[in-house]
Amino acid sequence: MTNGNLLLQLDGVSVSFDGFKALNELSLALESGEMRAVIGPNGAGKTTMMDVITGKTKPDAGRVMFGDDTDLTRLDESAIARLGIGRKFQRPTVFEPLSVRDNVLLALDGDRSPRFALWARESLDEHARIEEILRTIRLGTERDRPATELSHGQKQWLELGMLIAQDPRLLLVDEPVAGMTDAETEATADLLREINHTRTVVVVEHDMAFVRALGVKVTVLHEGSVLAEGSIDQVQNHPRVIEVYLGR
Secondary structure, eight states: OSSSSSSEEEEEEEEETTTTTEEEEEEEETTOOOEEEEOTTTTTSSSHHHHHHHTSSSOOOEEEEEEEEEEEESSHHHHHHHHTTEEOSSOOOOTTBBHHHHHHHHSSSSSGGGGGGGOOOHHHHHHHHHHHHHHTTTGGGTTTBBGGGHHHHHHHHHHHHHHHTOOOOOEEEEOTTOOOOOOHHHHHHHHHHTTTSEEEEEEEOHHHHHHHHHEEEEEETTTEEEEEOOOHHHHHHOOOHIIIIITT
């Protein structure tokens, strides 16, 4: 669902670590409501790009604009999160002793702490919101199970649900299907497309079949810059992409 409004724009972003250029004048634009897949070889700059967007790493040069007038490079991580940018790392981080429902309840936008969970009772509005999220992440029937009993794929879905509960405008997702079964991978593609109905999503991934299943625009990074952009067929047939990434 694209509407022509830019939500995120990286303009000439460079980052160096001990002389190594992790990002090299990277420029990239993302429309509000878009889902974008980002691929590339190890060391291409994918993680550093997400670190810059979320404020974990400050660039040496360039701007990262969110919306019309907010330069993310001037904000710290907590301020960026409050703006509505959520990030899911490759390893799921959930509260394993707590139930699936309580994990989502803790993550709901508002005053939450682990102590709160001991006597957590959601309001009617919160109950409806939690049930909606549980349906979205395919865990409605698992609501009372401790998170520790979930499969790897289900824990990934739960963490996505916890991010959705924080109501982000932009969701950054790092290799969401690593270690998943084929069935879980297929369900995750459906889940991300559903999330994309209401949010902008960036997916960093190596699994090309999964990227194809998403059916979205693909950006290929190489040596900290954009090497190619287009449909999955366009980038898979791009001579330089084949040379530096797919042909290996």
